[in-house]
Amino acid sequence: QVVESGGGLVKPGGSLRLSCAASGFSVTDAWMSWVRQPPGKGLEWVGRVKSKTGGGTIDYISPVKGRFTISRDDSNNTLYIQMNSLKIEDTAIYYCIASQTAGAYDIWGQGTVLTVSS
Amino acid sequence: DIVMTQTPLSSPVTLGQPASISCKSSQSLVHTNGDTYLNWLHQRPGQPPRLLIYKISNRLSGVPDRFSGSGAGTDFTLKISRVEAEDVGIYYCMQHTQFPHTFGQGTKLEIK
Numbered sequence: 001q002v003v004e005s006g007g008g009l010v011k012p013g014g015s016l017r018l019s020c021a022a023s024g025f026s027v028t029d030a031w032m033s034w035v036r037q038p039p040g041k042g043l044e045w046v047g048r049v050k051s052k053t054g055g056g057t058i059d060y061i062s063p064v065k066g067r068f069t070i071s072r073d074d075s076n077n078t079l080y081i082q083m084n085s086l087k088i089e090d091t092a093i094y095y096c097i098a099s100q101t102a103g104a105y106d107i108w109g110q111g112t113v114l115t116v117s118s
Numbered sequence: 119d120i121v122m123t124q125t126p127l128s129s130p131v132t133l134g135q136p137a138s139i140s141c142k143s144s145q146s147l148v149h150t151n152g153d154t155y156l157n158w159l160h161q162r163p164g165q166p167p168r169l170l171i172y173k174i175s176n177r178l179s180g181v182p183d184r185f186s187g188s189g190a191g192t193d194f195t196l197k198i199s200r201v202e203a204e205d206v207g208i209y210y211c212m213q214h215t216q217f218p219h220t221f222g223q224g225t226k227l228e229i230k
Contacts, residue, residue: 034221041169042210042221042222042223042224043159043210043212043221043224044221045217045218045219045220045221048217048219049148057225059218060217062218079175082190095166095167101172101178103153103155103172103176104157104172104173104176104178105157105169105212105214106169106172106178108166108167108168108169109165109166111166
């Protein structure tokens, strides 16, 4: 129900935009987030966007604030994350997740891999 | 930030036996609306995480009833009544009461 794309190999300082195409629900009406998992490590929340009725505000974790930007395209029913000034430590699988059950982030994508390396 | 601490970090279990994972948060996870947004996820090797339980004790549709969650405030537990082979992997607790939302370190469940 969500499919991520756009991952790849980027040099430090570079940029990349990941996409999350949703089906079966509207990205406007859902609370959605990006979560990442560095190789062999645990999970880290990256950013969250509230539903339109929930205020639509967007929050980021401190390490990515000012570098990453989450946005929605209602016409394509897609969530994006624009990542600039990439660092080696941003290397991870990036998962798009959504809440379709009240109080739960129950929809997880398969993830897309970002590798930041020179 | 709320720190989530899981124990144990590794749990070897015999098939058919129970398993239990503890998750403690550094602050209360009770939201101002009265709900507690404590979830449990399961990740098999090479797979994305899958939500098992939300708001402490609610099983997502399709999750076997051998999985149960309990707790309140800052102390939470995931129990598997009888471990099956498909239950291996890493279990994470996760809170989204307060942003930044945070995860526990993960508990690796393996079969003895």
